[in-house]
Amino acid sequence: MADELDLYPKTGRFLEGRLRDAMSEEEKATVESLVEETAEFESPEVILERGVLCNRSTMLIEGFVLRTINSGEKRYVVGVQVPGDFVDLHAFALKRLDHNLVTIGKAKVGFTTHDRIKDVMSDNPHLARLLWFSTLLDAAIHREWIMKLEQLRAPKRVAHVFCEIWQRLDFVGLGRDGGIDTPLIQQDLAEMCGTTAIHMNRALSQLREEGLADFRRGRIDVPDRKRLEKYATFDSTYLYGEGVLGMRGELSLSTP
Amino acid sequence: MADELDLYPKTGRFLEGRLRDAMSEEEKATVESLVEETAEFESPEVILERGVLCNRSTMLIEGFVLRTINSGEKRYVVGVQVPGDFVDLHAFALKRLDHNLVTIGKAKVGFTTHDRIKDVMSDNPHLARLLWFSTLLDAAIHREWIMKLEQLRAPKRVAHVFCEIWQRLDFVGLGRDGGIDTPLIQQDLAEMCGTTAIHMNRALSQLREEGLADFRRGRIDVPDRKRLEKYATFDSTYLYGEGVLGMRGELSLSTP
DNA sequence: CGTTCCCTTGAGTAGTTTCAATACTTGTGG
DNA sequence: CCACAAGTATTGAAACTACTCAAGGGAACG
Known part of the structure; x- marks a missing residue:
């Protein structure tokens, strides 16, 4: 990398x-x-x-x-x-x-x-x-967002956003043990999840109380990643990571 | 056509x-x-x-x-x-x-x-x-869906879905005066709008009462299209119709 | 002419918004 | 270094929106 x-x-x-x-x-x-x-x-x-x-x-x-x-x-x-x-x-x-x-x-x-x-x-x-x-990857992410907006309430929505960003940062080698660092503020998260900033604040408090994720001015700390992913019903296949959907074998020309 | x-x-x-x-x-x-x-x-x-x-x-x-x-x-x-x-x-x-x-x-x-x-x-x-x-058109539609899920409540969400489908049917010459005909049922609309079928039913009742749209077993009758579009804050530019964003002049090779 | 699918209605509970007010944090200038 | 301002985060209470459970009504199809 x-x-x-x-x-x-x-x-x-x-x-x-x-x-x-x-x-x-x-x-x-x-x-x-x-x-x-x-x-x-x-x-x-x-x-x-x-x-x-x-x-x-x-x-x-x-x-x-x-x-x-x-x-x-x-x-x-x-x-x-x-x-x-x-x-x-x-x-x-x-x-x-x-x-x-x-x-x-x-x-x-x-x-x-x-x-x-x-x-x-x-x-x-x-x-x-x-x-x-690469443009179709964005479309796949859009679809997952639609689905999650339809399926989940605010706390799980934002948890899902955390899981997705973490996975995508991992892809490009920018992950960190125990969480991620972002320039996001609560207002941004609210606008992503279709809620008000006030309600987003309560959703984040809930994640914090339940020990799922601690968001503080862009820094997101997660005690147990698997638990957060389960809570958010996060399934990373839609991100088309290596091997996940057998992509590697399909389009690959050379092996590293 | x-x-x-x-x-x-x-x-x-x-x-x-x-x-x-x-x-x-x-x-x-x-x-x-x-x-x-x-x-x-x-x-x-x-x-x-x-x-x-x-x-x-x-x-x-x-x-x-x-x-x-x-x-x-x-x-x-x-x-x-x-x-x-x-x-x-x-x-x-x-x-x-x-x-x-x-x-x-x-x-x-x-x-x-x-x-x-x-x-x-x-x-x-x-x-x-x-x-x-053509694949990017789908992505643009996805983005609008995300935005409308974030912005609107059930009655306006489904009204927006009606406006979009109508416009898209118009593109391909399948529009009809005063509304559209679809194979959709209320359960489908609920699954599109992220609500329950029961709540969708109430949303549709509301549109009917307010004279905005009448959905009956797939048939959608609209007394005043402009009024429905305004209600749903429908702006068709994201569908990239001819001329709307000046597309025609950009990629066009021949004039009809 | 009854089954099946689709639609409708009511009542109680849970989730979300709004309005209003209060703290905390960070950066800036005195 | 402190005071202040601007941005960000937090809390409370009332009103609204949506969900669940439960039951009933209507149309289409064989």
Whole structure:
């Protein structure tokens, strides 16, 4: 993992833990070369706004990004992205997004033009398929969010969010024993779970009282991960991690 | 529209109202040729089950299909598809789906092998991009569902579902004045909106009392469409209809 | 003409929102 | 170093929304 970041400092986390092994070194180099310019953000800033025409896409290198939609004075979070995510690759085909991309906390991103992606589409169908795959991962996560919003109440919803982010950070080597560190605040969690910040606070208190998870200003400590996952009915298959759905055998070209 | 179905009986509705105009006649013919075998279903049947390895994709020709996820004895609906939708095109890149595809009512579908799609990926980058686009439409719809689950209560949720399905049926020429006809039952609507069937029934009663929409065994009558859309805070831009986000000018190759 | 599926209604309980008020934390300037 | 401000987190009480359990009504199909 450290090797990947040495070799590919800007895109070394892309699809790590998922289908990165299906990429040849040449393809990894191609992806790395796609990202020309980088930018760093402090505190909440809008990377890309809903409806704005756009001809480049963004690789998240460090930090967190939220997908948000505003409606009637309020903001709703419809997705969260972690390092290694090609956060608006779908803008290549959509041209204008239906949602906003906003950073929270410090973040570092890289940009690539759609012209360069277009070249990849023409020259390397295998890599094109992997790029497509990465956008479909987001869709799979969206579906799980829908399901969990339908199924769970606030305490389990936020517990599920914790489990998902932890697993995704694990994929890219950013996990930590006993929990995770995020730039999230309770208001963000509320907007992800479709509740008010006040109710989210009570939900978090409940998780704390029951010894499931302790959220304190972005730092999430979990005494017993398995227990939290069971509580949240978290099943990671929808994240298409290596081996989970037999993905590795399907698209893999080379073994590490 | 009728012309499209005469020329392309199995895929004439694909991307109709969205980017179908961006396809050349040759590309439309290519898509039509992708679908070799067709099948018809009566009443609820599973087209594709979560986790099952699969090497073909499904075009919905007639009828409705639900995307469902089962968890703890219950079923949750995370998406609905209408004629013209390439319902599991994403299985081409994912290989196994994270959800089930089930028909409701009568449905007719066409199948295409992933080998054939692979050829398109290599031979026609422009068409590949349109196929990609169509899977991203689903993701955009997922995001709107998340947002509406977070934002709205049961009566407005189901009103929003009505508005969306109506708009999507309009795209493919299946709208009707004063409402729509679907094979949906109240239980399905409940599973889409994350409520119980009993509560959905009360929500529907409320819409009926307020003269917003009258749901009766799949038939939905709406006295005033604009009023319903306003009530549900329905904004169709996320469906990427022609012209709405200036799509037509962006990817279009020919004008009709 | 009865079974089955679908829809409807009532009453009590649990979960969530709103409004209002109070603390804690962090960073900034005096 | 302290005081203050801004952002973040916490608590209480009343009103609303949704769920569960239980029972009954209606339409379609054989």
